[in-house]
Amino acid sequence: MIRQVIDELDKNLLLDNNRSRDFIKKLKDDFKKSTIRRDAHAGSAYEADKDKLKEQIDGFFVSPDGPGMPSPLGQKKGLKGVIAPHIDLGCGGPCFAWAYKEIAESSDADLFIILGIAHTGTKNLFVLTDKTFETPFGNVETDKDFLNSLHKKNKTDYFEDEFVHKDEHSIGFQAVFLKYLFHRKKSFNIVPILCSSFGETDGNDIGTRQASQFEKFVSSLKETINESGKRICTIASVDLAHVGSRFGDTETQDEAYLEKLRSDDTDMLKYIENMDVEGFNNSIQKDNNSRKICGYPAINTLLNVIDATECKLLKYSQYADNTNSTVSFASMSFY
Template sequence: MTRARRPRLRGVEAFPVEHEGTRFLALRDPAGYTSSTVLLPLALLEIVSLFDGGHDVASIQQAVLRQRGEQVDATRIEELAQALDAHGFLEGPAFEARRAEVDGVFLATPMRPASHAGGAYPADGVALRAMLDGFFKRPHGPGPVDGVGATAKPVRALIAPHIDFHRGGPAYAWGYRDLAERCHADVFVIFGTCHAGMRHPFALTRKPYETPLGPAPVDVDFVERLAARAGQDCFAAELAHRTEHSIEFQAVFLRYLFAGRREVAIVPVLTSFAHEALARGKRPQDDRRVARFLDALGETVAASGRRVAFVAGADLAHVGPRFGDAEPVSPEEAARLAGADRAMLETVTAGDADAFFADVARDGDARRVCGLSPIWTLLRATGGAPGVLRRYAQTPDPQCVVTFASVVF
């Protein structure tokens, strides 16, 4: 790196961690262009905060000197920038080449790879099936899929978590058991959170989702007709599907439940618009692209002649130092969090998309509800149908509390 260069950190995730008794700031790429997680000593935070594209090495030195009265060696700044660049964390030619290569491989591949197999869940089908079987076992699970509830009201939609299976597996099972026993759909439209964000509100893909239990096929005809009716480029952000887990985990569960039982297809829809609306002080439907897509979805379902159900892969709150809060979550705060979540879920089970959005917006999304877009979309797609809360849970780590639920409609 030359000293005239102005390093710019990419839009990556930053969060505090402790490793071997020392606190660091961890950097991770939610877009998945690098698998590295970089641990920065807190002493370097001030320097990296100036990697904003507006400071060269000399001006970074001057800024640190003014703030700390310390002269930082230029070579140290350059080496830090070079290390971050080598791992794909800085904007510039090296990252552009990395992104072009990764994107090119994905676009040329006929199937969407199982990005999280071997990490978030076993890559071996037998081991994966055994793990998923365990989520249904009592006392934490709902019991096996045995047809006992098959005569109850049919299920037409499900909100399920997208948290790691090892932390939220039984909560998935509480929702998916009802889906397995009482849903007769042969097409599942899956709305997922796009954690990396998108410039477009929706992203479709024609690619089947690979899983260790066999591929989850896409209803390509449905996808094409939906995209044609939507009046917008629904594939412009298709690359967001590459590593996003919110739909992948639902595809795994659907294969687990229906492979060898009946043929089902999916329509993968990544969503990213509700937080953007909240930031602008608008309603989601004020974006004409969102309104057109929902109209197109309803028309496509009606014209398809298929039995269609909706699934939202959506978690709820994200609270604690891992997400930027100053203090760990105390038992009292966890109880207050549960109360706020359950009040919000009442708007969900009422099928009221506008009330759900208003509840989250009331405090500016202080709880960081990452499932805002897919849940809102599902509630609109189901036309206000009421639902039943089957399971609510929180992860137990006070540094990193994530809440999630299964709701059946």
């Protein structure tokens, strides 16, 4: 029986041995050689067929929680950026739609900088890739010149963790929505940047290195934006609180609990609306991020980079599953 268990583990590459290591090495080598970041979620998180996917996304806009279809005439121009969710589309599609209605009506950008979240551990605070992103609506090209210019300004190799992009959904979901909006209307490029977890510095060496790396990268990104001469919209692809049994919490999530969650999230979002970076950071750190705001690094980066004077909360939502667990998320616009 023991041999049978070992054989089964080995067959499924669950043992740390030469077979599993060779498999992982080949996966990484193949990804590195490829110019395409294949769509890892078509057919699971959303429809793989482009016509069915269009119908699915149309439904998010016109759903009771949605904002309605974008106006072809637009409303106003000058959109500098948005915050959009990265929860599965089936759980938060209408909230995505609020951010993308704003982009459709108010952005003239030809370059979208997407600040996603790395849900896998990384060596550095940021992870770049210059691969083309595949979607059911067609491919989305990265701006290689922008990425090269950004990378040359840094001593850190931000392509070192590039393999993390392979199955990471936080940028891929935004690429799908952008291609949905513009695949027949205009050409655009993206700059895909994954943000890894970090905390406030506490005086130790790790905190000091993180702070230095963050400041240098943000400075380089702002400089590259200014040098590019392009019309740019920045998208922070983030979710907010992760609470409940799936995330190690024991509280019962009754109506009062979820209302308190909404209140705490809304208080935090007010700092973002006021463009108050210090207040936002303090709101996360005051309770050691007890709500597990996974979007913290990308929102922090956005607030440090974006040249905006006005921010508005468009939609706040919560998704509760059947395991006494809840994820919250929001869409916001920056002008």
